[in-house]
Amino acid sequence: MAGEHLVLVHGEGHGGWCWFKLRWLLEGSGYQVTCIDLAGGGVDPTDPNTVRSFEQYDKPLLRLISALPEGEKVILIGHGSGGLSVIHAMHEFVDRIKQAIFVAAAMLPFGLQTDEDKKDGLPSLPENETELTFGAGADDPPTTVALRLEFQRDRLSQQSPEEIL
Incomplete structure (x- = not known):
């Protein structure tokens, strides 16, 4: 499989940066690796409060x-809610995806199409652990959810060294 093009898709609250150690190992083994920043994640300049759909x-x-x-296929690797993005890409580009790998990721066969899919596919956290932003107005659903700093290690990075947090 060396030489394959791997596209690593981050989960909620992350960006392409979260794959940096794995990227080095994979590239050292001969893979082509792309660590994507989804809209509003990592260094992507999009204001997360302007993202209104999974399409965006x-x-x-x-x-x-x-x-x-033409003819190139990629292997998609998604983590967490990045699994939903992988599923979306699989439906859009059947002929360009060689394989999909889900790492502790949401795996809904058709993505987010119904209210039940949203309930099953999106992470839920206790209200006291999150901060909501209502970028579209107080009467509309929240546009971003941020995990409070004091809960980040316990919820996201239990085994990471302090300097990586």
Whole structure:
């Protein structure tokens, strides 16, 4: 499999940066690796409060796959809610995805299509652990959910050294 193009898709609250150690190992083994920043994640300049749909959120991933040279296929690897982005890409680009790997990721066969899918596929955390932003107005659903700093280690990075947090 060395030489394959792997596209690593981050989960909630992360960006492409979260794959940095794995990326080095994979590239050292001969893989081509792309660590994508979904809209509003990592260094992507999109204001997360302007993202209103998964279509917008996944745009950087969909753009990357649509720009692949003719005949090239990628292996998508999604973590957490990044699994939903992987599923979205699989439905959009059946002929450009060689394989999909889900690492502790949401795996809904058709993505987020119903209210039940949203309930099953999106992470839920106790209200006291999160901060909500209502970028579309107080009467609309929240546009971002941020995990409070004091809960980040316990919820997201239990085994990470302090300097990585």
